[in-house]
Amino acid sequence: MGLLHTIGDYVVLMAQTFKRPDKGKVFRKQLFIDFQHLGVDSIGIVAFISLFVGAIIAMQMAYNISSPLVPLYLIGYTTKQMMILEISPTIMSLILAGKVGSSIASEIGTMRVTEQIDALKVMGINPANYLILPKITASMIYNPILIVFSMVIGLFGGWVAVSITGIVSPVDFVIGLQAWPVPYDIAYALIKTVVFAFIIASVSGYFGYTVKGGSVDVGRASTKAVVSSSILIIIFDLILTQMLLT
Amino acid sequence: MIEVKNIFKSFDGQQVLTDVSTVFEEGKTNLIIGQSGSGKTVLMKCCIGLFNVDEGEVIFDGRCFSELKEKKKKSTRKEMGVLFQGGALFDSYSVEENVMFPLNMFTKMPFEEKQERVNDVLKRVNLINANKKFPAELSGGMTKRVAIARAIAMNPKYLFCDEPNSGLDPKTAELIDELISDLTAEYNMTTVINTHDMNSVLQIGQTIIFVNKGKLWWKGNKKEILETDNPELNEFVFATELTRRIKR
Numbered sequence: 001m002g003l004l005h006t007i008g009d010y011v012v013l014m015a016q017t018f019k020r021p022d023k024g025k026v027f028r029k030q031l032f033i034d035f036q037h038l039g040v041d042s043i044g045i046v047a048f049i050s051l052f053v054g055a056i057i058a059m060q061m062a063y064n065i066s067s068p069l070v071p072l073y074l075i076g077y078t079t080k081q082m083m084i085l086e087i088s089p090t091i092m093s094l095i096l097a098g099k100v101g102s103s104i105a106s107e108i109g110t111m112r113v114t115e116q117i118d119a120l121k122v123m124g125i126n127p128a129n130y131l132i133l134p135k136i137t138a139s140m141i142y143n144p145i146l147i148v149f150s151m152v153i154g155l156f157g158g159w160v161a162v163s164i165t166g167i168v169s170p171v172d173f174v175i176g177l178q179a180w181p182v183p184y185d186i187a188y189a190l191i192k193t194v195v196f197a198f199i200i201a202s203v204s205g206y207f208g209y210t211v212k213g214g215s216v217d218v219g220r221a222s223t224k225a226v227v228s229s230s231i232l233i234i235i236f237d238l239i240l241t242q243m244l245l246t
Numbered sequence: 247m248i249e250v251k252n253i254f255k256s257f258d259g260q261q262v263l264t265d266v267s268t269v270f271e272e273g274k275t276n277l278i279i280g281q282s283g284s285g286k287t288v289l290m291k292c293c294i295g296l297f298n299v300d301e302g303e304v305i306f307d308g309r310c311f312s313e314l315k316e317k318k319k320k321s322t323r324k325e326m327g328v329l330f331q332g333g334a335l336f337d338s339y340s341v342e343e344n345v346m347f348p349l350n351m352f353t354k355m356p357f358e359e360k361q362e363r364v365n366d367v368l369k370r371v372n373l374i375n376a377n378k379k380f381p382a383e384l385s386g387g388m389t390k391r392v393a394i395a396r397a398i399a400m401n402p403k404y405l406f407c408d409e410p411n412s413g414l415d416p417k418t419a420e421l422i423d424e425l426i427s428d429l430t431a432e433y434n435m436t437t438v439i440n441t442h443d444m445n446s447v448l449q450i451g452q453t454i455i456f457v458n459k460g461k462l463w464w465k466g467n468k469k470e471i472l473e474t475d476n477p478e479l480n481e482f483v484f485a486t487e488l489t490r491r492i493k494r
């Protein structure tokens with residue numbers, strides 16, 4: 001009952017959000033701010049985690065594939081497939097759900113409890129459209145860029161790891177990276193990313209927008225935003241994989 | 247002129263407003279007074295359309311707000327300026343951007359003209375050299391003044407102020423009251439003010455309604471309020487030592 005209610009409210013809020021902005025110029029300005037705030041500011045954390053996870057995966061693959069019967073370039077190949085298919089799109093989206101989701105929910109939630117959203121409304125502005133639409137748009141455009149970046153950095157991390165440890169020659173590793181390229185894999189990853197980006201921004205926007213009370217409730221909303229979007233990301237990961245890969 | 251007709255409002259079964267009717271007059275400061283929790287803020291939020299009323303209607307110069315089409319509602323909203331209890335300034339924008347915000351959203355003015363308008367209203371509320379400050383850097387009184395400036399930037403016909411001088415020292419409180427009352431006369435606005443400050447009541451109470459337990463208890467003006475024999479209102483008015491002395 002509570003869940004159905006929440007879904008209903010969410011759908012109503014999204015219907016308000018997806019309207020034509022009152023002023024294109026103001027929307028573009030807001031979008032630009034959100035690119036910076038939600039996208040550019042996330043580059044550091046994405047690069048750091050991707051680099052290390054890429055290195056760790058390469059080392060684990062080398063550890064697993066230490067049979068003389070298996071060609072060494074498979075280490076590079078499996079590292080690549082794991083990064084592209086799952087680590088970059090899903091794990092990075094989960095990390096962005098934590099970083100971006102909590103920031104969206106607390107920003108909008110604070111505006112709610114300090115009556116800034118009411119102020120927008122009485123001015124004759126559609127607050128959902130003004131606040132949430134640029135964030136959803138920014139995330140759906142910028143997250144794919146971040147995820148491709150994460151793939152590149154992750155594979156570079158793997159290359160650095162094998163080069164330093166010498167478990168496998170960097171040349172074999174690179175041959176593995178180049179083996180059996182499937183453009184559809186990248187398309188699959190990007191489709192997932194765009195869906196996850198929508199989930200992160202819209203769900204966090206919802207929890208922020210519907211805060212009632214004070215600062216404690218803003219904190220709670222921000223936690224709910226991260227937990228719910230993470231759960232939804234995993235569920236949709238399964239659904240999309242079933243739809244697109246099998 | 248704003249007519250409030252037979253408004254009822256409840257939250258989850260708790261009746262907050264019961265059959266409130268009154269008229270807020272044009273060019274005057276219309277006060278809503280009452281104890282904390284009596285329903286002043288709820289009444290104001292019903293007037294500006296932030297709460298949907300259970301029954302009754304609010305009429306802005308002949309336009310019944312709840313019956314207006316979405317587009318008309320929007321254009322009526324542009325005629326309202328609202329000062330929220332906490333100011334409700336946008337904290338990611340500077341003072342200047344806050345005041346310019348409605349102009350950016352609703353006018354096609356060139357930038358210079360907007361800038362000029364912003365400087366005019368900021369000067370009008372006695373705020374100079376604060377254009378580039380952010381809301382977090384302002385004092386309580388300054389916040390209220392910026393909020394007033396933003397509320398009047400579009401030249402509203404209707405101005406709503408929820409406790410404009412709560413939390414301010416008596417001197418600043420008086421300045422804010424004077425400012426609102428001057429602006430009301432100057433722009434011939436219909437101004438509605440929530441307050442429980444007796445100083446404001448005696449200073450700018452051109453029309454006064456007293457709300458008690460969600461009901462309209464008494465109507466009058468600042469002269470009549472000192473001579474009333476309504477027991478609840480008397481209790482409210484002469485609650486402090488200061489007002490008791492005035493009576494004697």
Ligand SMILES: Nc1ncnc2c1ncn2[C@@H]1O[C@H](COP(=O)(O)OP(=O)(O)OP(=O)(O)O)[C@@H](O)[C@H]1O
Pocket residue numbers: 257262280281282283284285286287288289442
């Ligand atoms: N959003 C809401 N949901 C439920 N109840 C509410 C809501 N807003 C106000 N109330 C209730 O309505 C009653 C009147 O509240 P209101 O805020 O109008 O008081 P007030 O007269 O403005 O008081 P104050 O002078 O302290 O601001 C209170 O009992 C309050 O609990």
Ligand SMILES: [Mg+2]
Pocket residue numbers: 286287288331408440
């Ligand atoms: Mg109040």
